[in-house]
Amino acid sequence: MMRKTRFLAVFLMAVLTACAGAGHLSNWHDESMDFGAVKTVAVMPFANLTQLQQAGGRVRDTFMSMLMATGGVYVLPPGEVARGIARAGIADPTAPSSEEVVKLCGIVKADAVITGVVKEYGEVRAGATFGNIIALDMSMLEGQSGRVVWTASAEEGGVSMKDRLLGPSGKPINDITVQALNEIINKLFK
Amino acid sequence: MRSSTSFLNRISVFLITSLLFLPGCASVKAGPAAAGPVVGANFRVAVYPVANLSGARAPLKETRRMLTEMLRAKGMAVLSDEELETFLARHRIRYLGGLSAEESEWMKGEMAVDAVLITSFEHYDEVFPPKIALTARLVSTGIKPVILWGGSSALAGDDSEGILALGLIEDPGRLLEKAVGGLSDSLTGYLSGKEERLKGASWRAVVRRGTEETGQGPPFYFTAEAEGGRVHIGPFGPKSYYEAPFLAPGKRYSIVVAPFLNASADRDAGDIVRLQFVAQLAAIKNISVVEPGVLREKMLTSRIIMLDSVSLADADLIFEGLNADLILTGKVEDYYDYQGPNGTPHVRFSVSLIERKGGRMVWTSDSSNTGDDRVVIFDFGKIRTAQGLASRMIRVIVEELFSGPLIQERPKGVS
Structure with missing residues (x-):
């Protein structure tokens, strides 16, 4: 009887832990790349796979000012990036090819291009509980060759165990976005 | 014991009276402080028709009339409606949300106007409690138009509800009057040199x-x-x-x-x-x-x-x-x-x-x-x-x- 209870407790803990919403981050750097040489970057419009039409624009704006705030790199104004995209004739700015990246970097005088995909943004429900979530991928493409030199993906928010037990925390989507972007930026500079 | 109770009663009466009167004293926040040159009595202003950015029907003519009257009441020379209409028609000016360099020169040379007041309605909602938001700027005329003063006023009927809802404003007309009054006070304060500019950097x-x-x-x-x-x-x-x-x-x-x-x-x-x-x-x-x-x-x-x-x-x-x-x-x-x-x-x-x-x-x-x-x-x-x-x-x-x-x-x- 005692053994069964222990097994049940362990099983329940494992299930509940698996259900808990938690931050997740994966990251890859090209070892042969000298990231210190990247002084100016162009942040491309982010692809938006969510239902909220403005999600890509919102995350991009926040990311741009946060990246600038680090003082590590200079981020080109969005209007300059748009001019470069138009002049380079990039059909899909959310996923440029290597040739397009090289061409764009030549026009706007950038050392690298950052692309992003917003996969989830907004409210998520789990039973009676709800919470805000963000999931995004980002890549950096080097301006000379157009090859990918850094990728990262982050996920923040969602419904955690605490939310299930004590009710939703009500953390605003903006705070979750900043948290996820902070993690991504920290990984970029590591 | 008796004197202490009487003292407390007096304090209570004072506090209640203050609470009753405070909502009425709430002032309109008419944007930032403005610059303060003292202008002469012959300083002439043209009040442009109010632009509507509220996305709904708003009392544009009424607002302009109120603004003009309030400025005149404070002793300012305001260009008459007929003169302004003739001027706009003569030069075929249709865009009234701003003043171009050319229009500015015409205004100075032909109408002897020193500044133009450009006002926009940014929010207007008559549903209880009413809400109103206005922005205005005073632009100098001449070769190079410069913004002399800018102010805004955003009010809701329940901003200063106060005790027993005595400060509640249900009438949109009254709220509009308050908003326009706040703007005209700020503007005349600037023109009379009473308001100071923010310090600078x-x-x-x-x-x-x-x-x-x-x-x-x-x-x-x-x-x-x-x-x-x-x-x-x-x-x-x-x-x-x-x-x-x-x-x-x-x-x-x-x-x-x-x-x-x-x-x-x-x-x-x-x-x-x-x-x-x-x-x-x-x-x-x-x-x-x-x-x-x-x-x-x-x-x-x-x-x-x-x-x-x-x-x-x-x-x-x-x-x-x-x-x-x-x-x-x-x-x-x-x-x-x-x-x-x-x-x-x-x-x-x-x-x-x-x-x-x-x-x-x-x-x-x-x-x-x-x-x-x-x-x-x-x-x-x-x-x-x-x-x-x-x-x-x-x-x-x-x-x-x-x-x-x-x-x-x-x-x-x-x-």
Whole structure:
């Protein structure tokens, strides 16, 4: 009887832990790349796979000012990036090819291009509980060759165990976005 | 014992009386403080027809009539309706949201008008409790039009409800009168020299330069770097920002506020946020704001089409054509006003500032707030209009950029 209870407790803990919403981050750097040489970057419009039409624009704006705030790199104004995209004739700015990246970097005088995909943004429900979530991928493409030199993906928010037990925390989507972007930026500079 | 009870009774009566009268004393916040030259009695003003950015029917003619009457009552010479109509018809002027350089010269030369008052209705809601938001600016006439004064007024009927709802304003007409009164008081205060301009950015620039040269102290005195891009300057400060030192001490800057990209559900949110920036920047002493009408004319003649904010090539054209030092632009992501007594407005926008000298962005920030952000208990401190909220958010940015009182890490020995 005692053994069964222990097994049940362990099983329940494992299930509940698996259900808990938690931050997740994966990251890859090209070892042969000298990231210190990247002084100016162009942040491309982010692809938006969510239902909220403005999600890509919102995350991009926040990311741009946060990246600038680090003082590590200079981020080109969005209007300059748009001019470069138009002049380079990039059909899909959310996923440029290597040739397009090289061409764009030549026009706007950038050392690298950052692309992003917003996969989830907004409210998520789990039973009676709800919470805000963000999931995004980002890549950096080097301006000379157009090859990918850094990728990262982050996920923040969602419904955690605490939310299930004590009710939703009500953390605003903006705070979750900043948290996820902070993690991504920290990984970029590591 | 008796005397103590009597004393307490007196205090209670005093407090209750104060609570009853306080809502009535609540004043209109008519935007930022303005510059203060004392003008002569023959200073002549033309009041342009009120532009409607509210997206709904608004009492435009009534507002203009009230403004004109209030200015006349304060002894100001106002151009008559007939004269203004004749002038507009003669020159076929259709755009009344700004004043171009050409129109400004005509106004001065033909009508002997010293300044033009341009007003916009930014929100009008008659549903109880009514809500009203107005912005106005006074533009000088002549060869180079300059914004002399800017102000805004955002009011809701339940802003100062007070005890037993004695301060509640149910009549939209009364609220409009209060809003227009606030604006005209602020304007006449500026013209009579009673209102002071915000101080400006001299000490801050000196401090920054000193820091750059000596290499001591925290870099640039902005906390964004230290906190990983996260800054809190009060509840209405930007959520993240970048700032590079660019101000030279004692220099007078000319700034152009370019159109804001609007990605919100409100059709005119870009213009509303832009006009708020114009009004608040006009209050800074060592800043000269280029009239939006002049920029519009320049963009039309140079065929500048903004794809996604201002490109550096367009910025060069604007810098050269208007002899400006800075271009401020941005994007409005969210701008929401609620109807009725329950709800909260929310505003979200990003701003970037491009400097002519280096051809680079020297400021970029991301702001997001709701009207409840400073509410701790009940609804005390709630902001009920999106314009009122945007105004507070913008004020923090403008002060952080140019006047410096919000710097958190002020070095020792600097007053």
